[in-house]
Amino acid sequence: xxxxKQHEVEIQITPMxxxxxxxxxxxxxxxxxxxxxxxxxxxxxxAAPAVSLDxxxxxxxxxxxxELPAALRTLxxxxxxxxxxxIGHITVGENEYATLEQLKARxxxxxxxxxxxxxxxxxxxxxxxxxxxxxxxxxxxAGKDVNLTKLSFAPLESxxxx
Numbered sequence: 001x002x003x004x005k006q007h008e009v010e011i012q013i014t015p016m017x018x019x020x021x022x023x024x025x026x027x028x029x030x031x032x033x034x035x036x037x038x039x040x041x042x043x044x045x046x047a048a049p050a051v052s053l054d055x056x057x058x059x060x061x062x063x064x065x066x067e068l069p070a071a072l073r074t075l076x077x078x079x080x081x082x083x084x085x086x087i088g089h090i091t092v093g094e095n096e097y098a099t100l101e102q103l104k105a106r107x108x109x110x111x112x113x114x115x116x117x118x119x120x121x122x123x124x125x126x127x128x129x130x131x132x133x134x135x136x137x138x139x140x141x142a143g144k145d146v147n148l149t150k151l152s153f154a155p156l157e158s159x160x161x162x
Contacts, residue, residue, distance in 0.1 A: 073118060073120060074118070074120050074122055075110065075118045075148070076092075076121070077090065077092050077121060077137075078090070078156055079125045079126060081126035081128040081130075085129060085130035085133065086129075086133050087100070087129070087136075087137070088126075090103050090137070092107070092110075100137065100140055103140055104143070107140065107141065107148070111146050111147070119148075119150060120151070120152065121148050121152070122152045123138070123151060123152070123153050124156045124157075125153060125155065125156055127156070138151065
């Protein structure tokens with residue numbers, strides 16, 4: 001008996017590579033990453049203030065200019081919650097605002113006035129305030145019109161006098 005010649009099976013690699021590149025191209029072109037949620041640039045102050053708000057200005061040196069006390073450089077904002085957890089009203093200093101648009105307009109005025117020394121802000125939030133409402137206020141402070149990014153947060157301790 002005569003043995004038949006063994007045939008070597010040849011694997012065609014070109015169609016497999018074509019298919020691999022087609023699949024790769026398909027997934028690259030159809031991939032839709034999730035949008036970045038709530039990303040903003042913010043430099044937070046330490047949890048405990050580095051300088052007491054009641055501190056006096058340091059003694060004037062000839063080598064260093066006198067620095068204003070932290071109380072004069074800090075803009076205090078209080079956010080009071082409505083019963084549903086949304087913003088009830090906002091106070092900046094002694095002034096009261098009902099909407100974020102009014103707050104933004106006032107902050108733009110404050111920041112654009114170069115005679116006011118504000119370079120940081122403390123946001124005192126009502127514990128009942130929802131997180132998304134607080135983030136809307138932070139967006140106003142960190143927005144391009146205001147751009148006040150030295151923010152510190154504190155809980156609001158007492159209810160406003162009605």
